[in-house]
Amino acid sequence: MDKLLEYKDIWILAQQKEGRLERISFELITRGRELADQRGCRLCAMLFGGDITDDELHRLGRCGLDLAAVCRDERLKDFNVEPYARVMDVVISKYRPEVIIAGATSTGRTLMPYAAIKANTGLTADCTGLAIDPESGGLHQTRPAIGGNIMATIKTPAHRPQMATVRPHSTKPAQPAQKSKMLIEDILPEDQWFTTGVEYLGFESSGDQVSLADSDRVVVVGRGIKKADNLPMIYELADALDAAVGATRDVVDRGWLSYPHQIGLSGITISPKLYIGIGVSGAIQHLAGMQTAETIIAINSDPEAQIFKIADFGIVGDLFEVVPALTQQIRSGGVVD
Ligand SMILES: Cc1cc2nc3c(=O)[nH]c(=O)nc-3n(C[C@H](O)[C@H](O)[C@H](O)COP(=O)(O)OP(=O)(O)OC[C@H]3O[C@@H](n4cnc5c(N)ncnc54)[C@H](O)[C@@H]3O)c2cc1C
Structure with a gap:
């Protein structure tokens, strides 16, 4: 059980497109801020992409984020699950996040299960409610279950990180309200992270x-x-x-x-x-x-x-x-x- 104590802070998986932060990143800050305040810890983000400027990153800081761990490499410009999962694995090993929340976007829905298996932990998809249990400090992950007939609250008592996705547009995006004091830490990419059997052809949205x-x-x-x-x-x-x-x-x-x-x-x-x-x-x-x-x-x-x-x-x-x-x-x- 002591191993669990090595894990700390609430983390979000921020997302970018063409180097611009996507709305879901700010929605996750709203969710994450509540959890970080309940837990009394830092709110951090991991972000993977190509050319992302520090100015762009500080938009997260102005919404109250404490730390951003960012891996910038042209090969991460577009989402590809294998390289992304390898970088996420590195972030998890280095920072040991207690909680990671992501959007149930096509990126979040693909990456989070992949990363959860690598980290040997659980994942609750499509949560409608997230809260910190005041007694254990664990994450309560609430979502509809059994064909939507009940709301189930799911816990991850024995493994870390506790991982969950939330639907895009299920909360308001955080608004910039302060000067950014956010720390930016770069994760330096390594060539072996980029071997992949997936060829990126393009992205079509409805x-x-x-x-x-x-x-x-x-x-x-x-x-x-x-x-x-x-x-x-x-x-x-x-x-x-x-x-x-x-x-x-x-x-x-x-x-x-x-x-x-x-x-x-x-x-x-x-x-x-x-x-x-x-x-x-x-x-x-x-x-x-x-x-x-x-x-x-x-x-x-x-x-x-x-x-x-x-x-x-x-x-x-x-x-x-x-x-x-x-x-x-x-x-x-x-x-x-
Ligand atoms: C696994 C699962 C997933 C589901 N996912 C979804 C989902 O994503 N989205 C979703 O919507 N449902 C979903 N459902 C279905 C859901 O359970 C309901 O069946 C559905 O939402 C009901 O749709 P409704 O309100 O249009 O119809 P009804 O429940 O039939 O309601 C019709 C309403 O219209 C009112 N009405 C009738 N005539 C008039 C009138 N002249 N003037 C004013 N009011 C009138 C009635 O009083 C009634 O309240 C899902 C179900 C399951 C099992």
Whole structure:
């Protein structure tokens, strides 16, 4: 058990693209800062990439990061799991992080299991909640389990680091609030880290998902809409609000909207300023993808619908009456802020 005491500090896996830090890095700082404060330790980041300037790195420092261990080499410019895992292994051996959290991005989802196996430890993917146990100091990793029917809290009592991923957009990114006092330590690359059987061809992302996940306002349609022919009224409301349109799984399974619109456990996670759920019941698997929205408005004819339990504003009524009236009101009332 004493070996566990050698491990310290909360670490995040920061990510970059073309030398620019990605949003997920700042979301992880928000998550990591809470944990570091609870644990009373430093918040550190590891970052691998090509040409990353110190100025760019200090954006992390201005958000309160204490240390960045960075490996800069042109061969790390694009993600490749084998070299990345070797560098991560070096970081783990050198710094012995007590906790490592990463985004459940394509990089995090690929690298973290690989690195966890190398480090002979566990990994909890897609956590919705992370907290430090005040008694043991261990990491409580909470995520939906058994088809999303329960929330399970998972611990890693006998191995270190404790490793977890969290969905992108499941929290707000940290904002720069101070002068950077962050220490930058370079990990010097070694040629043998770069042998790989993987050839990088390119990266293609689904534009749809990105715009929905990045939208400040999202109008989400559920099965209450009854059929695809009724969707134009949802788009009209979204248009009046300058919002993106999302959907529940029931709507996607019925083919009324495509999968990139799906929000929830098996879809994407969003954290907009405004979420409007229309004819959405509020099943736990749906809530897993939107409950961190700043303001939640629900329109549902059933006053007992689960969604009202987490809504800031609820409208009990027939969506076929409420939605056109709302759209008209917004259009006649001018800009919504
Ligand atoms: C492993 C697993 C993963 C899942 N992943 C997801 C996921 O990622 N995302 C997701 O959304 N679901 C997911 N689900 C499905 C989830 O359990 C629910 O079945 C789904 O979210 C329900 O969608 P809904 O709210 O559109 O439909 P319903 O639950 O059928 O709700 C329809 C709502 O519309 C209301 N309504 C009906 N008519 C009107 C009207 N005229 N005016 C106003 N309101 C009306 C009803 O009162 C009702 O509350 C998953 C399930 C499992 C088992």
